[in-house]
Amino acid sequence: MTSVPSTPNTPANKQLLSPIERDYEKAISKLEASIQSAKIENADSLLEFAKAIFAHNPTADWLGLESHSLILSLQRFKDFVSSFSEQHKSYVIPVFNGESVDTGSLETNPFTQVMQKSQVEASEIAEIEPETEIMVLSQDMPFIVDSLRILMNQEQLNVIRQLYSVVITTRENGRLISVKSTSKLEENQLEPNQALEAAMYLQVKESLDESQRAAVEEKVNKILKEVRATNNDFGHMLDKCHNLAAQYEKLAASSIEDPAKAQREGMPASETAAFLRWIANDHFVFLGARAYKYVNGVAVPEKGGDLGWLKADPSVDLQEEVPLSLIGDQSLYFAKSATVGRIHRPAYPDILRVIEVDSQGQRTGEIRFVGLYTAAVYRTSVRNIPIVRTLAANIANESHFLMSGYDGKFLWQLMETYPRDEWLQSSFDHLNDVFMQVISLQERPLLRVLTRVDAAYRFVSVIVFVPKDRYTTALRRQFEEILKKHLPVMGMNFDVYFSESVLARVNMTIRVNASQRFSVDPELLQAEFSRASLSWEERLVIQMRQIKPKEMHSFLETEFVNHFPEVYKAETSAEEAARDINGLNSISPNKQVHLELQKHDDDAANMLRLKLYGRGNLPAYSKMIPILEHMGFQVENARTHSLMSASGTPYSITHYLVKTEVDVKSVDTIVLQPHLEDAIDRVLSGNGSSDQFNRLLLICGLNVNQVRLLRAYARYMRQIGFNLSYRYMANTLARYPAITKKIVDLFEAKFNLGETSVYQRLKDVAIESHAIGLALEDVTGVDDDRILRQYLVLVLATKRTNYYIQPKDPKENPYLAFKMKPAEIPGMPRPVPHFEIFVYSSKMEGVHLRGGPVARGGLRWSDRLEDYRTEVLGLVKAQQVKNAVIVPVGAKGCFVCKRLPQNVSRQETMEAVQHCYKTFIRGLLSVTDNLVKGEVVPPQNVIRFDSDDPYLVVAADKGTATFSDLANEVAHEHDFWMGDAFASGGSRGYDHKKMGI
Template sequence: ISAWYPQLSDAPLVRVHYIIGVTPGDHPVPDPVQLEADVAEAGRGWVDRFEAGLRRSGVEEVSVGPVSAKWARAFGAGYRDRYDADEAAVDLQFMTRLNDTGAPGEGEPVAVRAFRNPDDSRLQFRFKLYRRGSAVPLSDVLPILADMGLKTLEEYGNAIRPLGDTEIHIHEFLMEDPRGEALVFDDVKGPFEDAFAAVWTGRNESDGFNRLVVELGVEWREAALIRTLAHYRQQTGLDPSQTVQEEALREYPDVARALLSLFKAKFEPAVGGSADDRASAVAELEGKIAALLQEVKSLDHDRALRRIAALIGAIKRTNYFQLDADGQPKPHIAIKIASRELEDLPLPKPFREIFVWAPHVEGVHLRFGPVARGGLRWSDRRDDFRTEVLGLVKAQQVKNAVIVPVGSKGGFYPKQLPRTTDREAIQGEAIRAYRTFLSGLLDITDNIAADGSVVRPANVVAWEQDDPYLVVAADKGTATFSDIANGVSASYGFWLGDAFASGGSVGYDHKGMGITARGAWEAVKRHFREMGKDIQTEPFTMVGVGDMSGDVFGNGALLSKATRLVAAFDHRDIFIDPNPDHVTGWTERKRLFDLPRSSWQDYDKALISEGGGVFSRSAKSIQLTPQIKAALDISDDVLDPISLIRAILKAPTELLYLGGIGTYVKSPAETDAQVGDKGTDALRINGDELRVKVVGEGANLGFTQAGRIVFGLNGGRINTDAIDNSAGVDTSDHEVNIKILVGSAVTNGVLPMEERAPLLASMTDEVGLKVLAHNYDQTLALTLQQAEGAGALDAQQRFMQALSARGKLDRKVEGLPNDVRVREMMASGVALTRPELAVLTAYAKLELSDEIVASSAPEDPFFEQILVRYFPDALARFEPEMKSHRLRREIIATVMSNEVVNMCGPTFPDRLRGSAECDTTALIIAFEAARRVFRLDQAWDAVSALDLKISAEAQTALYREIAVVLRRQTFWMARRAKTGVSVQGLIDRYRPIADALQAEGAPVLSRFEQGRLDARVKTFADMGAPEDLVRSIAIMRPLVAASDIGDLAQEAGWPVAAMARLYHQVGAAFDFDRLRAAAGSIPSADHFDRLAVRRLIEDLMNEQAALTRAVAGASDPSVGVSEDAAEGAVDAWIGSKQAAVEGVRASVDEIEQSGSGWTFAKLTIANATIRDLASAATRG
């Protein structure tokens, strides 16, 4: 400007004349019109320019004034210096959206705008962040941008202060993609804005997977889906690190996009078309991915991508495409996986698992069958909670062998627990995480309508059959969450109602019932009873883990008034009573148990014996009195609390009772790291250091399995936690099944809703007794198996081999011996321990139960009785509802599999089906018919009633005698059950025969059989068993032939007793009795040896029947009235076949007199000789 001249007057305007000089020659020639416009704009004030900008942005003229009044002066000088009015008008559009952005409880309302200035490079773009209130700390923003792969170059902040409203801060960030690649801004803009807002408002988490938004241009939920898949893979413990996963996905964007396309092709409802069309599209994409993976160079990258691809292939359902009530995608992602389709998962592999991801929680639910049950725990292991849950579900599997559902277990990790000591705040966040986890499970679980039809969740494409059964239970950290879980279930209208989570306000109170401890006490009582001690009346010493406020320890320490509690500890205190008085101690423990809250510090110190006391675990050291040293058998004068606890665990008492959390005993061959419970590393001892006689595992995971085995091999009496504390889960299962039944009764109008809760409560005691019966029976089953000793190893080995071959068992995972170790055990005469037998028993029951469900056995009308007896008596009036119970087949299968394995052993079903060449239906029908025909169930109960009346040794011998008969009769019946007969048909046909022969007793037997009968009676009677019971059981063995005798009598039209005399006299005349006895006494540890002996005995039975038929055909029924007459009839028939019979007798005599006793080879030749005679007799 060369000069300027203002002209002033009385007018309101001033005129200024500017003279602008230019350089001669080359200078721009301005457009006069544009120049006039620019000068006019420069002459306007900010308000005028802002209002003009509003008009240009589309604000209606009528609104310009009010908007300007509120906002025009809100922009400070710093903002006006950097931005023009048009930019302010754009910013205003985003600031006015703030009230509508962000959902309540999901973060602060913010708005995000990404843009690019003309002078920005192609590697750069900008975004503005709008937020009410205080300025945004850069430390909150920059990590989010860094996780998205962006380098922040500049930041500018401005405070906007609208009239009468909250201050708003605008932050502008200039960012650059450090990859050096040109961004396609139009592809990135929308996904970036949504992704940043999702992280800021808590709908997404910030990590390296968000780089996919910028680098691939995918939506943030697609990146969250990839994160979900990768996080699941990480939880398996077998995949490359998250960093490697992120690198692989970024390095091979075509593979990442193809993986997303595959997922959408499988599960997006909008894809439409037929199932075949969808399957074809999936197959095509799988082929494309396989081809793309061939180009991946890094082995780690290849492994990461292949495993994600395999995971998508194994997913059966997802909630990814579901919407919430507001029509927005759900804030959590759930995927349901067919685990056994993934080759690289750690064993054991579940049937299905559901993995749930959300910004504030992750969790997994593993289940081993369509009908499964187990607790959900609050885990504190972020990186490997699946490993924790998998370890727990292994024990749950064994525990659930006694109930209808197979094992399941879930765990969730809350990722946003507040960093505070405020327990309510922590609990509140945990409950929020729990609700989300449950929602993820229910999102993809089928429902059942009132008419019984299965309803698929909305927007769920399922690649599997209907799957409506989902029940959960309390576990570590969730003991009080059952009502919360049932509330979530109710919000989904889930068909199970408050049976979804047992133990709620309308459920069975486990602590009030003391059921877990009572179940464990059944195991403890059996251990001592088999040692000849009644711990309910005879004082015994105990050490334990827990305190009186706890359910399992508190109830357990009160179950016998003869308990002398020497020492116990929990996480706070150590209690020691060196010479306890059992009466005083029980009374004081009961007082503590009845307090609302208590610790060992509340124990009346005056009641503790001399030298004892209560010591804090926080003490540096503890002075030991002579009495404590004597009680614990130690010489130290001073110990720190950790060492004192170890001394308690090693104390020479009679019982160690576990009622608290922690793994305290391992094998010497295991490291603490392998145990996986860091909290008790310092306290843990080895199994061979224990000096107690008995261990009762009221709590879970108190021992490692290897630790139990070591203790067992050293003479200790122990089962497993799954056996001892199964009563809790058993009670919950009864509750669920009862509620399903009662729910049907309510729906059908036969039970008023107001009577439901009182009815459930009225059955508490009976449910408890049914559960405790299972504990009694399972521990008895282990005793009977243990009595078989090393002689059962071959059959047990073959069973383990068969399970392994079918993919049902991993012997290493379950701590069972491999084939090499089994051969060593056979050579040294070492048998499986009770803990090992417990695992084998559980697997046998679980497999047999599955097979029964899949068979036609549950359709036999007789098993309706099993169903009715399963439920408490008060529910008998709902028999029609029982018949339509959703789990009718499973209940029958569970009861029958337990009965078969408990009474006949875990290897019996496989052996019976092999030898009898029958299927599972025939096996179950034969078993049930056999025990009813011969009333073996009644005999079994009679022996059980002799607890503490006769020795445990005598009881075991009687049980085993019944089991021998039951196994043989089941074999015989199974041969007939192959023809499709029913249980009742077999009972009606053969029970009258068995009853008649039982009534006849010994007189119908041969002299040889009578002698053997008398010997058995004497053996049992000498053990102290009642003679009448002994005789009724002892005669069962020769009555194995009762069914054959009945068939012969029916064919010939003879009275049963007459045919029995003739049959046994034929046996005496042709030495069948002695030959069978000799065959049965041949040692046969090998499977094929046993099979051959069994076939030989069966041949001898068939031949005896054939010869009896021939003699009866040549005789009159009157010959059966006495032993002499029957003997005469046999002699007469022999006389008619003298040459042939004498030849047979001469051959048998020659074989027998050859010396060295009967061998299998000799018996085989003798049998062949007799078979020829029987065949000739059959031909007539």
């Protein structure tokens, strides 16, 4: 330990000081300056006390303490040491909170009086933190410091500062005269009125109330009592050990010993004596002992036979319930105490039962020692430990290995490194089996579990050999959790051994509840430990092979297994990761996403777990969350993991916890999941819309096409002058899900692709529409009623639709076309056309108005998104006047582009416009009859509720003067009978905008 520097503090000498010595000088200098500044009356004695206490202590923790707090703490500690007298029974321990000391109790404190007299500013006097101080004074003896540290840890008290020093105190009639350091003390130099006293000061972070302080004080006093008893009786216990050794030495000398057998029973008396001499030679810390006499085959404790720890606490476990029959012929029996150690080390102490024999070798009783093997035992070769050396030699002989060969040397290496506790507590057969099992591993990176249960069923020893590169603290904790699952665990200690071997060894000593029945299944533990030791990737491969067919294993393992980020692996089990790979692989080639939906564990919370698997770069949360909100979800939590697969494809896995606006119990996730996936994919690809209509997926249970149908009708309503907002229409449909589903059912009953005749369809439509009419009677809101009735009217007025025509290319933006009979729609703006075709998609909309079966007119590109039909209707009025002499009736149409690209060249803009124009033309032709060899051929998958109508001619108009070639191109795609006559003008047409027309 560091002594107080005695050399002059010259710069040269200061360079020779250790860090602790330099900190000591800083602390004393700081304290001296603070004391002088405060003008304390007892300054000299306080400074001398500080020098003595700090002399052998690291002071770095105290340098950061505010000066006032430092002086106050030292003053209290000094006052405490000064109060020591014989009536305190060698130790005193007041425990109090700094904040609980009131000013009144310090009235006689010179320091306090001086501080008050000097009128120090309040801001300079730091308020004492709500911490707790523990002060101990005792005669100097071993184990005080480490035993009190064990107590602090067991009580979960965080020590932030501590002092421990053995000082020379001079007292007269119990009054403290001086305190000096032991730095220069030599043997037998103490004066008659001097003594060596151990002073300890602990400052803990926690603030304790009065009852807690009393409890801690009681426990500290108990520890000190046990430490004192242990030290006082140490010599007596050592004498007993030597006396027992002498008994066996006499027994060995008076009889003819058999050669040592390959078993623990029958161990020669000379070996027992040697072991007792060996542990008495600084290889065992004797904490306690109890003497027993054998009465009728039962061990009965002798009255007054307790020593050391057992004298202070007779309840210490000595395995009293283990019968003598379990000892057999052994003269020594080794075990563990179930009482957690409180002295010296926080381990389960060792029990050593030594049989007492008379001169005839008859067993008369026993001594049970409880204590701890010293550190030297674990470093001593097994060849030099009595009893162990005999066992080791017998195991080597039984192995029949050549000791100079590889196996022989490996066996001795294993025996040298095997835990000494296991050597002493295990049977020969168990030890022999253990070493043969480990040797059979042949230094291969394999896991092996070895178990042993003690005779009292109080402890289970589990030793795990695990590949060194796999061992982690996390793995060891998994082992512990597995053991807790299978055993009634009450406590657990462990240590880990590493060597040049490819295997690490984990030794776990488990304290179990003997009152609960249990069994140890080594094979089960082996299997579970092996699974736990697998790498995350290995567990993932195993899980994948249980999910996917064999032909997919190789590809998916190569593509994904080694490409997950560390954060993902830390948060995700292998089982879930296998499902995630399956989810990523389930993304269709023509889609960006795959979705999986699960109900939350708590139905009452109306929560769903939504996992979105994406290929490519999906939008950020700021764009994804509104999409989900439009579907009726409130996002409570979200987290995303991104990865790059082996092929270089970016993927993402996003977890959403969403709250629904409907009772989650009514949600069929199996039905809803593909609908949500389809909707999200279409929105992300630009082929779908994200708005309030998507709530109908959840609320009404509709699919994406059905929602698109209702959305299209709503857009058409706005064009024919229906004055309620688009959002309000969506909310109305959501308010009346039953009626909404009936409207969709009506539409599908009318236009489905079954073999039903038109006549039967009309009858079914009449029945369905009547049922809707009855349901509408229960609608209370006037506007809600108007909206729902308008939907009914539009379905009835629809004569044809391409609703059931699937696009050839799945990636193509789908479009809807309705051929309407405007005269059947009440309130239509005039003039009312003979027929009208409305084309809708997420990127464009358009209308084509015809005055009669045979009519011709131009199509224009409009920029009036909200009222383009009004623009067309104005053109129809003008056309009726202009063409009255030429053609009795005419036609007009226009389309709008809803998602033109921004900040691009005019050429790119025009390409987008032309794409919308071609979609418009395709929509018109999709509900128009064709002529093939003079016969009218209806469009495929279109049910007609009107007469043959093969005549459709379009022409150029504003913005489309050069588009006629595009229209004819689409006509050729459809094999439309008019060919190039379908659209007049072509590339040679006149540009209305350029000519100012």
